[in-house]
Amino acid sequence: ESVELGAYDHYMLKEIYDQPRALAATFHACDNLLRDDSCFGDGAAAIFDRVNNVQIAACGTSYHAGMVARYWLEELAGIACEVEVASEFRYRKRVQHEGTLLLTISQSGETADTLAALRNAGEHEFVGTMVIANVDNSSLVRESDLVFLTRAGAEIGVASTKAFTTQLVALLMLTIALGRRRGMSPEKQQEVINALQRLPDFVEETLELDTNIQQLSEAFIPKHHALFLGRGIQYPIAMEGSLKLKEISYIHAEAYPAGELKHGPLALVDDDMPVVAVAPGDELLEKLKSNLEEVRSRGGELFVFADRAAGFSSEPRVKVLNMPHCPEVIKPIVYTVALQLLSYHVAVQKGTDVDKPRNLAKSVTVE
Ligand code: G6P
Numbered sequence: 467e468s469v470e471l472g473a474y475d476h477y478m479l480k481e482i483y484d485q486p487r488a489l490a491a492t493f494h495a496c497d498n499l500l501r502d503d504s505c506f507g508d509g510a511a512a513i514f515d516r517v518n519n520v521q522i523a524a525c526g527t528s529y530h531a532g533m534v535a536r537y538w539l540e541e542l543a544g545i546a547c548e549v550e551v552a553s554e555f556r557y558r559k560r561v562q563h564e565g566t567l568l569l570t571i572s573q574s575g576e577t578a579d580t581l582a583a584l585r586n587a588g589e590h591e592f593v594g595t596m597v598i599a600n601v602d603n604s605s606l607v608r609e610s611d612l613v614f615l616t617r618a619g620a621e622i623g624v625a626s627t628k629a630f631t632t633q634l635v636a637l638l639m640l641t642i643a644l645g646r647r648r649g650m651s652p653e654k655q656q657e658v659i660n661a662l663q664r665l666p667d668f669v670e671e672t673l674e675l676d677t678n679i680q681q682l683s684e685a686f687i688p689k690h691h692a693l694f695l696g697r698g699i700q701y702p703i704a705m706e707g708s709l710k711l712k713e714i715s716y717i718h719a720e721a722y723p724a725g726e727l728k729h730g731p732l733a734l735v736d737d738d739m740p741v742v743a744v745a746p747g748d749e750l751l752e753k754l755k756s757n758l759e760e761v762r763s764r765g766g767e768l769f770v771f772a773d774r775a776a777g778f779s780s781e782p783r784v785k786v787l788n789m790p791h792c793p794e795v796i797k798p799i800v801y802t803v804a805l806q807l808l809s810y811h812v813a814v815q816k817g818t819d820v821d822k823p824r825n826l827a828k829s830v831t832v833e
Contacts, residue, residue: 507596573599669800
């Protein structure tokens with residue numbers, strides 16, 4: 467590998483710590499977002515003018531980025547958005563709304579299913595195709611109408627970290643570009659830009675919590691299962707947190723929208739099933755706590771990643787990690803970093819091959 471490890475024990479850790487730089491570089495790829503779409507490729511303005519819907523197809527971690535984007539596109543830009551794993555999308559007979567942009571998301575730009583989703587797109591089915599990719603001159607980049615390249619730099623660790631968070635920055639910028647055509651106010655656009663500008667600092671602050679997160683991670687080492695809960699836009703972040711944990715620590719992990727806990731998974735919570743809650747507000751945390759009350763007797767334990775301004779504190783069987791107080795819109799990105807560190811430390815302490823987990827490949831170029 468040509469990229470040096472430097473002082474880090476693993477590429478994954480190096481890549482987690484590279485995020486402030488990578489996020490800033492990705493944000494600075496679009497200089498004049500409030501007026502100019504050229505950072506999304508030649509001809510972006512003409513295509514964006516015709517977009518009424520966005521259809522996202524992607525795999526793995528990139529699919530989770532798409533799920534986050536759906537909340538941003540619908541809430542901030544007023545654009546209908548559907549997201550599907552590419553391996554399903556490619557084989558399904560679809561009814562496509564008029565004015566749909568096909569958006570693929572891929573670190574490598576070479577994932578076979580995602581590429582097939584693009585290649586299968588009927589000639590007149592979409593107003594255009596766009597890819598958010600990290601590798602220039604990859605197949606998806608060559609074959610899409612519009613291209614946005616994330617500036618993550620080389621990502622060596624199989625478990626994606628900085629590629630994911632830079633994809634989220636790209637998607638938030640795309641939300642502004644599409645939103646300003648659909649009545650997203652200039653104030654709101656500016657607010658999002660300001661939040662993106664400050665994002666690297668909030669990520670730095672999160673990285674400073676590394677030792678606290680490592681301490682928290684010790685509780686997961688003897689466990690065989692873990693449950694991640696999130697509500698709204700934090701649900702896909704819970705999914706990404708659980709994917710990271712299973713990929714590198716081989717602990718079985720699942721993510722649920724917080725409201726679904728009582729519809730099944732609660733039955734499984736015991737001392738072998740810690741529950742991780744991502745960014746819950748007051749009300750949700752109270753509900754979770756009362757749910758867990760029932761299983762406390764069986765040893766259920768809750769790990770809460772919450773805004774420090776919310777003032778939650780740890781109590782028996784509820785451990786709180788106080789996260790930086792940051793704008794809502796970038797919380798999915800900031801909380802992801804904490805969950806990456808959690809998985810990393812669990813895996814290191816379990817002694818797995820963090821950068822090359824068993825059976826997994828960095829890029830899946832065959833079906
Ligand atoms: C593999 C990798 C994942 C990645 C997925 C999609 O499964 O192990 O980390 O998220 O492929 O890859 P892509 O390059 O399309 O983002």
